[in-house]
Amino acid sequence: MNASVKTAVIHLSEETLAKAVGGDQTAFTELVRQHQRMVFSLAYHFLHDGTLAEELAQEVFLELYRSLTKIESLSHLKFWLRRVTGHRCIDWARRNNHRPEIRLEGLPEPAAPASPGDPILAQRLRRLVAALPAKPRLIVTMRFQEDLQPSEIAEILEMPINTVKSHLYRGLELLHQKLSALEKLPV
Numbered sequence: 001m002n003a004s005v006k007t008a009v010i011h012l013s014e015e016t017l018a019k020a021v022g023g024d025q026t027a028f029t030e031l032v033r034q035h036q037r038m039v040f041s042l043a044y045h046f047l048h049d050g051t052l053a054e055e056l057a058q059e060v061f062l063e064l065y066r067s068l069t070k071i072e073s074l075s076h077l078k079f080w081l082r083r084v085t086g087h088r089c090i091d092w093a094r095r096n097n098h099r100p101e102i103r104l105e106g107l108p109e110p111a112a113p114a115s116p117g118d119p120i121l122a123q124r125l126r127r128l129v130a131a132l133p134a135k136p137r138l139i140v141t142m143r144f145q146e147d148l149q150p151s152e153i154a155e156i157l158e159m160p161i162n163t164v165k166s167h168l169y170r171g172l173e174l175l176h177q178k179l180s181a182l183e184k185l186p187v
Contacts, residue, residue, distance in 0.1 A: 013074050021068050028068070032061050035078065038146075039085050045145045046089040046138055048130050056092060060085050082146070083156045086138050093134035128178050136171030139164055 013034070019027035039060050043053035063084055064071075071077045129140055142153045150168060154161040 017071065017074055017077060021071065028065065031064075031077070035081055036061075038078070039081055042082065042085045042141065042146060043089060045141045047092065048126070052092070056085070056088050060088055079156060082142070082148075083158070086142065086157055089138055090134045093137075124179065124182060125175070128175050131178075132171050132174060136167045136174070139167045140171045140175075143168055 016027045016030050020031050036057060039057045040053050043056040043060075044050060047053050047056065060081065064077075064081065067080075071080060129137060132140065138157075139153055142148045142156070143150070148156070150164045151161055153168075154164040157164065
């Protein structure tokens, strides 16, 4: 894609944001369409429940609609959506005071992996991540699912970077300990 096309796409998106802020429902729908995968993905990887993730995403976009005039740019919009989604995930975990469970009936049948890897290990890791406390789970999800750097996570969650690093380190250490313990069990 050449620079003029990239600029046109960015301009169009900024224009879409401006129209949505001005009350254009079609423009707001386009913003939701452009960002719904990111919001759903973050919620799903935290909650491990598609229905709950959809509900949480709807809450986030409803809050976006109410707060649209505060959004300054597309980068601010993406930042805002990640932050609000993260906060809603933690709120959900606190309200429900339990860790999510991965239901087997909701999982698709195993297929050949798209990339080389151990599907059993991946399933174990998903379960172990789901068992982490809320904040470390969110931070691990943002780091490895959304591929955000600790500084970005700290900014999004409005916490000191050392706290993010501490949660990330403890979460990974806990995952390592639990995975090691599972590997030592007789089959």
